[in-house]
Amino acid sequence: MPTYALLIAPSANRVYADASVALLTSELAVFNHTILGGRLADIAERTIAGVRYVGFHADALSDEDIAALANLSALYVLFEVREDLLRPLEATGLDRFSSDLVSIPKYAGKTNEQFTKLLLNVTAVSTDVPAAFLTTRLRVLDPMCGRGTTLNQAMTYGFDATGVDIDGKDFDAYSAFIRTWLKTKRHKHTAEVVPLRRNRVRLGRRLDVTVAGTAQAYKAGDVQRISFLNADTLHSAEIFKPAAFDVVVTDLPYGVQHGSRQHTSLSRSPLKLLAEAVGRWARLVRPGGALGLSWNTFGGSRDQVAEILAGAGFEPLTDPCYAGFAHRVDQAITRDLMVARRS
Ligand SMILES: C[S@@+](CC[C@H](N)C(=O)[O-])C[C@H]1O[C@@H](n2cnc3c(N)ncnc32)[C@H](O)[C@@H]1O
Secondary structure, three states: OOEEEEEEOHHHHHHHOOHHHHHHHHHHHHHHHOOOOOOEEEEEEEEEOOEEEEEEEEOOOOHHHHHHHOOOOOEEEEEEEEOOEEEEEOOOOOOOOOOHHHHOOOOOOOOOHHHHHHHHHHHHOOOOOOOHHHHOOOEEEEOOOOOOHHHHHHHHOOOEEEEEEOOHHHHHHHHHHHHHHHHHOOOOEEEEEEEEEEOOEEEEEEEEEEEOOOHHHHHOOOOEEEEEEEOOHHHHHHHOOOOOEEEEEEEOOOOOOEOOEOOHHHHOOHHHHHHHHHHHHHHHEEEEEEEEEEEEHHHOOHHHHHHHHHOOOEEEOOOHHHHOOOEEEEOOEEEEEEEEEEO
């Protein structure tokens, strides 16, 4: 059986240090369990000429398999191993905009873009239709989106993306960034900010952007929709239609000061906020859609998070491949993630 080796992007090594191999191994295991239909075997770290890789065996990979692997968040190069030689395989991911869309914004409290991509990946391949990750304009919601790292990653994948955040400064920063970026890159687009009202009550503001990967697609009306709603996530069920999203991903507030940033919700425990909000989010996910959450394990255990999700109409995915993502962010934060399916 042919052998393959994934070289890890230098940026992933910088962000995660020693955890990068374990995270890529787990992400690959989730891809194998879902979109790759279990065709990979022996996924494990291996060292070649002193450099760490993630290796695996597979009967010849199809073009679709390689197209899926190309999106792994920490992938640098995919090699086929032939005796003691490495043959690079051309692997083109979904990305349709330049990578600075996700890398330019820098601010305290940002969920790093590599992890955001990982969380979106493992959630998007865990719906009841894993292949839709490569073929469909998925509808993604980040119900606590900060300054929009998820929105930008989903946008670069060609998906529709909607974010909600209670912090007006985050809304202003994202609106300013995305308008400037779209103008600078000369992408045809529309962008407008309007009041957000329900039943004549003002809930906040919303930014609506339309954009396309190419000028032709834009002209043909084949556009992606990116929206940011400056509102309390607890109002989500009033704002959106039921089953409006295929995928919900969010990085919960950490419950501690992250970087120099004091989060709005600091007074509330992140798991308490989750327990209040998750039932509202559940109504917004189509049956068979998936929820991916990351949180600081100092604020609650996997069992506690699983119990909260299960009580709200989500089925936490318990295959061992989902259990290998805990990693240290800093002294006060060890981050883990959980993926669940809407029943
Ligand atoms: C860990 S941060 C998310 C960071 C984001 N992923 C990014 O990269 O910018 C958590 C976010 O939850 C938001 N938040 C806290 N409570 C909220 C609520 N009740 N409604 C909406 N957003 C809330 C905070 O304002 C913060 O931006």
